[in-house]
Amino acid sequence: MSSRTQSHAKELERAYGDGECIVEEGDHSRDMFVIQSGRVRITKRVGEREVELATLERGDFFGEMSLLESLPRDASAHALGETQLLVISAGSLLVRMRRDPTFAFEMLHRLSGRVRLLNARLVGLLDERADPLLYLPEAAEAGQK
Amino acid sequence: MIIEAEVDRLLVVSDLHIGNPFSEASGSLGSFLDHARRERYHLCINGDGLDILQTSFANLANDTVRIVERIRALLASGLKVFYVVGNHDIVLEHYFEGFSEIRICPFLNLRAGARRIRIEHGHLYDPLFVKHPRLYDALTRAAGPLLHVYPDVYRVWSSYEKLKGRVNQRFREQEPSAYHEAAEMLLRRGFDAVVFGHTHRAELLELLPGKTYVNSGNWMHGGTYVEITNGEIGLHRWGGEAPTR
Numbered sequence: 001m002s003s004r005t006q007s008h009a010k011e012l013e014r015a016y017g018d019g020e021c022i023v024e025e026g027d028h029s030r031d032m033f034v035i036q037s038g039r040v041r042i043t044k045r046v047g048e049r050e051v052e053l054a055t056l057e058r059g060d061f062f063g064e065m066s067l068l069e070s071l072p073r074d075a076s077a078h079a080l081g082e083t084q085l086l087v088i089s090a091g092s093l094l095v096r097m098r099r100d101p102t103f104a105f106e107m108l109h110r111l112s113g114r115v116r117l118l119n120a121r122l123v124g125l126l127d128e129r130a131d132p133l134l135y136l137p138e139a140a141e142a143g144q145k
Numbered sequence: 146m147i148i149e150a151e152v153d154r155l156l157v158v159s160d161l162h163i164g165n166p167f168s169e170a171s172g173s174l175g176s177f178l179d180h181a182r183r184e185r186y187h188l189c190i191n192g193d194g195l196d197i198l199q200t201s202f203a204n205l206a207n208d209t210v211r212i213v214e215r216i217r218a219l220l221a222s223g224l225k226v227f228y229v230v231g232n233h234d235i236v237l238e239h240y241f242e243g244f245s246e247i248r249i250c251p252f253l254n255l256r257a258g259a260r261r262i263r264i265e266h267g268h269l270y271d272p273l274f275v276k277h278p279r280l281y282d283a284l285t286r287a288a289g290p291l292l293h294v295y296p297d298v299y300r301v302w303s304s305y306e307k308l309k310g311r312v313n314q315r316f317r318e319q320e321p322s323a324y325h326e327a328a329e330m331l332l333r334r335g336f337d338a339v340v341f342g343h344t345h346r347a348e349l350l351e352l353l354p355g356k357t358y359v360n361s362g363n364w365m366h367g368g369t370y371v372e373i374t375n376g377e378i379g380l381h382r383w384g385g386e387a388p389t390r
Contacts, residue, residue: 011333036335059254059261059335086333100330101269102252109148 011096012087016079023063027073031087032063038083044075055080064107067093147248151256152187152225157264157371159191159342160363162233163212164205168196170364171208177370177383178215186372187224188216189253191342191361192231192266198282199233199289220246227253231266231343232274233285258376260337267341267360270327303366306345328358338378340371349380 013036016022023029025045033040040056053075056062066073067090088096097104158177161170181188195205216226227248230238241249252265268274274281288302328339329352338357347362347369359380362369368383 013333034334036333086335096330100327100334102265102331103334105251106148106254109146 011092014085014087016083016085018079018081020079020083022077022079022083022085023066023073025073025076027066029073030067030070031089032061032067032093033077034061034086034088035059036084036086039080040083040085041078041080042075043078050076061107061110064111147227147250148252149254149256150225150227150248153257153375154184154186155189155255155257155373156181156186157189157191157340157361157373158194158364158369159229159231159266159361160193160345160365161190162193162196162199162363162365163208164200165196165365166200166204167365168208169366169368171212173368173383174364175211175215177368178212178219180383182215182219182222182224185224187226188219189227189229189264191229191264191340192268193233193342194228194231195237196233197236198285216247227264229253229264229266232268232271232281254336255373257373260376261335262338262340262373262376262378263331263336264340265331267324267327267343270323270341271343272323300366303345324360325352325358328352332356332358337376340378347380347382349378 016038022033022040025043035056035058037058039058040060040062042053042056042062043050044053045051062077063073065071067088156177158174161174162168163170163174178188180186195209197205219226225248226246227250228241229250229252238249241247252263255262255264271281324341324344328341331339332353336356338359339352340359340361342361342363344360345363345365345367347360347367349357349359352358357378359371359378361371361380370381370383372379372381
């Protein structure tokens with residue numbers, strides 16, 4: 001069972017045991033998390049299967065999509081080993097960004113990395129499944145000429 | 146933009162203020178850089194390496210010649226050089242990027258051994274810099290010509306900062322230092338240690354159990370540096386040849 005302690009600037013710290021569920025896909029919780037110690041496994045249901053999306057380490061964060069967009073959890077997160085998390089709500093995120101501005105920079109840096117990765121995967125998928133002329137307008141124009 | 150790095154041996158210096166008439170760096174930094182190269186330490190200049198606000202380009206160019214040679218020698222020997230931008234050298238960010246081998250960073254999240262260490266200049270937590278950026282800039286620039294006419298201005302400022310530090314420390318339980326408070330927020334994000342510069346006040350203390358805050362001090366009147374070896378952190382004063390502790 002997780003335990004809670006009050007942290008700096010009204011942020012919570014929570015401890016999880018090995019395998020314990022932190023958030024479940026489809027949950028309506030809105031907090032985001034920073035890993036203070038331990039590791040976290042992120043998984044997503046694809047049909048009947050559960051696919052591992054990432055294993056996050058100390059200093060990594062997750063759960064920001066639900067916090068920023070107020071949408072249900074897109075994936076599940078489970079602790080790998082004893083894990084301590086910093087829990088950040090929308091209100092405390094603003095306070096942290098004001099007092100720890102590099103956190104905002106790090107968030108943008110990682111989100112930018114994820115967009116780049118997803119773009120690369122998308123291009124890879126399109127390359128496999130379709131003629132490039134179908135999805136690249138410039139290439140289509142060049143082909144017509 | 147680089148913000149992550151992994152090295153086991155790193156020396157951190159800050160607030161060299163090369164070009165400033167009061168900087169001791171142009172004299173003694175050369176032997177320190179030679180020491181880094183001999184002992185196979187990578188180098189991190191944690192902000193305010195060059196002083197663009199309080200000097201002329203001629204002074205800066207003159208004072209940097211021998212240091213640039215030493216830094217080139219470090220790079221040529223396969224060592225890495227990180228430059229974390231401070232408030233006195235923000236405008237040089239793009240200039241430095243031209244020297245592609247020097248890694249320019251807004252801050253650095255370092256993995257050394259099993260430890261995670263944040264290296265950051267620290268000006269973002271200076272209450273005057275944050276609340277009154279124009280006043281801060283004007284005061285800093287105004288002090289430039291004064292330093293040429295009356296260099297003891299730096300000593301006056303330095304004494305004032307020390308006094309302010311003592312007063313803050315005395316009433317710390319009521320009001321923690323802005324830098325300690327900022328470092329504590331970073332330490333709660335999974336860092337084992339935080340290295341700041343900017344204040345010119347070298348210090349090393351345990352802010353949270355097992356978690357360290359260290360300030361690399363300055364080379365205007367001190368010559369202090371932080372040594373990171375496999376995650377172990379020490380604060381030293383450069384004495385010319387061997388480190389004095």
